[in-house]
Amino acid sequence: MSSKRTRTFLVAAVLAAGLVTQHSAAIAAPPDASTSVVKLQRYQVDPAKIFVAGISSGGFAAVQMHVAHSSTFKGAAIYAGGVYWCAGAGGVATALGNCGGQTLPTGQASYNSTLAESQTYLETQSALGTIDAASNLRGQPVYLWSGTKDATVNPLEMADLNSEYLRYGANVRFDNTFPAAHGWESPNGELDCGTAGSPFMVRCSQNGAVYDSVKTWLTMFLGSLAPRNNGKLQGSLMTFDQTEFGASPKVSLSPTGSVFVPKSCSQGRTCGFVLALHGCKQQSALIGNKWVGQAGINEWADTNSLIVLYPDTIATSAPDPTNPNACFDWWGYSNQADPNYAIKTGLQMQVLYSMVQRVAGVQ
Template identity: 40%
Template sequence: MTSRTLTRLLGALAVVLVTSPPTGYAAPISLDSFNVAPGGTTVSGISSGGYMANQFHVAFSSVVRGAGILAAGPFYCAKGNVATALTDCTTPTALNPPDVGYAIRVTEDYAARAEIDRPSYLYDSRVWILSGTKDATVYPVVVDRLYEYYRHYVNHANITYVNTVPAAHSMVTDDYGHACDHAGDGNNPNDIFINDCDYSAAGMLLEHLYGRLRAPASTLTGTVVEFDQSEFLPNPVSHSMNATGYAYVPAACDDGAVCRVHVAFHGCRQQPARIGDKFYRHAGYNKWADTNKIIVLYPQTIHSDLPPVYNPRGCWDWWGYDDPNYAKQNGRQMRAVKTMVDRVAAGYN
C-alpha cells in the first residue's frame, strides 16, 4: 500500500468517525491531484456518454487531445430538443439524418463567441469512432455523420472509424458482458449494456489516442477511488449528476510517476444506481490504464424521474434537460467534469 493510498484511507476513516453516517454508508473523499503531464488528456464515451465525450472534446479542444466515441452523432445534434435527440440523433429515417452542416455552423458560432475553444485546435486531435453493425438504438447512419463532422476539422490520418464489429448497442469488450449481439432491455435490471465481442474498444481507442501501449495488466495494481462530486457541482443530484464519482488510479500514478488522464463517460442506464460497479470496473479501461500510467476518471450521472430535471435513464445532458448551455464550456455538467480533470492534473511537477 502506498503512502498516498494510506493517507486517503485514513482521511476517509476520519470522515466516517466524525460524522457517524448510517451503517453501510461509505463516505466519498476529496479527489486527489497527481503528477499529470500537460497535453495528455483524452475522453471517450458510449451512447449519451459518446455525445458528452464529443461535446467535451470540441468545447475544450485546446486541452483535450483526442476522443474515442461509440454509438453517437455529431456536435449539438439534438439542437436542444429531446424529440430531436430521440429521432434524428438515434433512429432517423432517410429523410431526417443528423445535419452535419448545422453542427459545423453551431461550432463556428460558439467559437466566435468564445463559448468553446477555436475548432482549429481539433486539427491535430486523434479520434476513434465505433458503430456496431447490430446497433438498433443508435443507427450507423448517425455515427457516419459524426465521422463526417470530425473529417471537417481533424487531419484525416488521425481518424479511425470501426464499423465492422457485430455489436448491439453496448460498450464493447473482449472479456466481459453479454453476447456481442445482445440487444439490452432497459426495463431488465440485469441488462448492463456491456457486451463481450472479443474486441476491446477501450484498449483500441486508448492505443489510437496515445500511440503504442504496453499490454494490459492481467492483475490490477491500482485502486478504484470513490470521490465527492459535489465539490465540482453543488447539489449535483438536482442536476442529474450522482453525489459520488470514481477514478481508477494505477499504483505508479499513486507513487508520483508522471501520468495522463482519460475521462470515460458511461451511457444511459449505466449509472451506478442501476448497474453498480459494472462500468467503472468492467468496461475495459482499467487493465490498459494500469500498465500505461493513465488515470481514468469516471464521472457519474443519476436518474431523475421528476421535473424540472427529467432524465429517467440517467443520460448525460446532450439535449438540454438541465441546462440550455449544455454543449458549451460553461454548461453545468461540462464545467463540473472539466474542474475534475483540472483537480486530477494539479499535482504536476
C-alpha cells in the first residue's frame, strides 16, 4: 500500500473510532464566548496531595502523566484507559488494533495485549531517567474503572493495567463489575449506566443506591471526606488561558481550559490538586460544559479543598487530520509525529505538566 493510501486509511480509522467509537456525539454549544479568560494562578498546594484522573484517551494520557511524573503525582484514577505506552511506536494503527477504539463485529472492543512491551519500555525509560523512577509508584493509591459493557476499551485492557500497577507495588482498587458502557461514572452523569454514546457520562447504582466512583477514589487519596456539596458551589469555575503554556493546534490543545478553585484555596489555604483529562469527543467545543459539570469532582472538591484543572483539547482537520476526535495524545500524534509522546519530553505532556507546575506554585 502506498504511503498516501496508508495515511488515508489511518485517518479514516481514526475518524471511525477515536476511542469513543461508533456513536455520533450530539453537538452542544461551547461555554459562553463572553466568559472572561483568566491567567492560571499559583496556589498553596500540598505536594503530597497532587493527583491525576482521566477517561478513555484521557485515561491513557493520565497513565502517561502518572508514570512519567510519579514523583509529582501521588495517585491516579483511570477510567477505561490502558497500560503505559500501549500504542508503542506503532502509531494509530497499533493504538486502535491493540488498545481500543474500534468495535469488532462481535460487539467487543479490539484488544491485543501489549503489557509485556509496556513494562519493558517503562523500566527502560525509568533507568534512563526520561521518566521518574518506577519505584515511586510503590504504595501509591490507584483507582481503576472498567464497565462490563464497554465496547470501546476492552475490559481486558484495563485488567492489564491493573496487573501493571500491581507489578510496581501500587495500592489498587479495581471497579470492574458494573454493567457500564464506555464512559466516566458519576452521580451527575446524564446517561444510565449501560447506555453508550455522547457525552459519555454515565450514572450507575449499587445495592439500590446511586454509586459515586469519585467518592471512592478521593477517599483512597485523602482519607475521610467532608460531605459532598450538593447545592450551589462556593468555589469558582474559571476559564483559563492555555496558550501561555504552549497550547496550540500543533499539540491539539484548545486556547482555553477550565479550573475549579474552592473558596478556601483562593484565600490561601493549602489545598490538594487533581488534573482531570477528558476523553475523545468530550472537548468543550463539542459538548459544552458537560465534562466539567457532570464529572462529579467539583462537588467534592468544594468541601475538601481540592483545586481541579480541566485542560481542553481541539480537533484537528485538513491539512493535519491526525486528531479529528480531539483525543489527548496517547499514540504520538502531536505535531503529526511525536515518538516521545509518553515520556517527559512529549510535546503535549510538557504543556500539561507546565500547567500543573503553575497551579502547584512551581512556575
